Amino acid sequence: MTRLIILIILLLLSLLAVLRAQAYYLWLMAIAVSEFPLIFAGGTVIMLATGFWAGKYQLAGTVVGIIALILFLSPIFRSYLISRHLQQDMRAAFGPAGLKKDAVPFSFGKLFRLKFKDTIGSKTLTYVTYGDGTAMKFDFFPAQVPGQRPCVIVVHGGSWSSGDSKQLADLNSLLAQKGYNVAAINYRLAPKYQTPAPVEDIKNAMSFFRTHADEFHIDTSQFVLLGRSAGAQIALLAAYTLHDKSIKGVIEFYGPVDMVWGYSIPSNPLIMDSRKVMGDYVGGPYDKVPQKYHDCSPLFFTGEDSPPTLMIHGVNDVLVTYLHAVKLSAKLQEDHVKHYWLKLPWATHGFDFNLYGPGGQLSTYAVGNFLSTVTK
Template sequence: MPLFSFHAARLAAAGLLLTLALSARAQHFTPAPRDTSFTTHSAFVKAKKQHPSITVARPPVPKNVRTAPGLTYCTLPGGRELKLDVFYPKAKRRQQFPAVLIVHGGGWRSGDRAQHHPLAQQLAARGYVALTAEYRLSTEAPYPAAVQDLKTAVRWLRAHARSYHIDTTRVASWGFSAGGQLAALLGTTNGDPLFEAGPCYRSRSSRVQAIVDADGTLAFIHPESGEGDDRKGPSAATLWFGASKTERPDLWQQAAPLNHVSAQTPPILFINSGVARMHAGRDDLRRQLDALGIYSEVQGFPEAPHPFPLFNPWFEPTVQYTVNFLNKVFGK
């Protein structure tokens, strides 16, 4: 090869490498588009029209609660960092507490983990280590990435149990709306390899020993379900699955906690509003649990709007129902 051709080839190769490097950096630093259609404020404005006396629940932070915010629980290929916040009680040297992973709602597309900081703080004040975790939404990754992320968060908390005095034999998932569906799916798929993806803490268990589902659907293709109405455009569930329920019914069935109940399913508390479609499949699931001798209970606010856990007067009773259930299940 002539000398000038050799140098030209080297320059071309160097240019290509630089382009690839810059492209990789751009991908690394480019966040997924954020959908802000569901926020505490927007939900409040909507709910206040029918419930003019409600207020956003922001109780004072209890003095015995410590906070570790913005921790990375897993770094995915490409550099994407998944974050969580830990709220935990002050502890004596050998003291241990049960843990609760809290999952926000927002149609698998919107919402934010900070929406449940007040709940996490109140649970921590009552003797629980509470974690609020982000997960990849449908704007970034389709099903089943969200539940895979949350199982990774459970593995993270077990890996860091000593730092926060966590009793790893007593771990619960708590979720609202889409987060309730995810919390229930997380717990009903204990040990299922389909959902055990991700590079982080694979030697740890992602099992949970209790579930609290606040208005999260238990079934997508079900007479009680309102998910998948695409007449005015793709529904939240269609966007999450990447296909309508007629195109990929297998995925819609696979993501239903109702279809994963087994003898390994932990006890479940259902806390529900008066919006019946938000807990589709609940009664069928409870019948399966009864047949297996697994404890469940239902607490409800028939007059409440769907986002009741975010607002007074339902916030404090939601906290108390959660604590009473977990204390019973965990023997506190």
């Protein structure tokens, strides 16, 4: 009976690999289930091995366990299927990439790695101090390739009101190893500061790097913006409204692009009060300041001169619906802007926590492919 109960619990957990979470802690568990699948699959195998046919409830437990095992492993199989055509699809979208020949979108062996270990040391510095004494800092990961190198400006998530430049730093180290300077910036947070303050912060960060280009070995003709969640909205808005030719591309992970429409479809309140979050950032509810919601929606500012855009969004995202990516992809297609949406059917918000998970591997490859295409 104990075996059956444990296997039923595992089956319920495995559903998070295919269905959307309905509460905050289930969302966090969904990240673990979908991006560390071998841990859960291994536990299921152990429970299955304790008995197959003999004894009461054994057969029922075995059936339940096999179903759970298949669901736990499903992100791996689906990731493999996407990886088979990812390189070709990105080549069609952006042109040939300058990646190493041994670069592959997905490796089963990497699933056994639980933590990125080859971290690059960073230093924290101030890029601007405003008149009220607010000093904005950034973490700089120097390129591990000599010469003046492109710079990736990373904009963290956190519902515009939290988070910092330390967030998900493994990718920063990896990109530095590949020859990109990476500047993970902090920006002014809501509700004290509201849109468009963070976009102004990006503009000031770029001005700082131009002034100190020789010190940081930055090729100031080649910036790429990368943002996650709220940071994705900021990065996209900056890329589409600053009209800066040195912004060679923008990468967005699961970001809201239509703030007007987004306000009309609030998130599950058991996970996040999205209307309050948006109101704190924009400056009030939509019925009070509708124009500001329009003005901070990247979707309304794309044009033929917009930089190439890489979108990465999971279908099971419960904080920012993947339909934002659908809308942006259609608009960029209409405007003839080079773009690609890496669509991950099993992935939820924050799936890239693990660079070696099914979604983490694909997104890391896509980022590397994109950077090697839009920068020289």
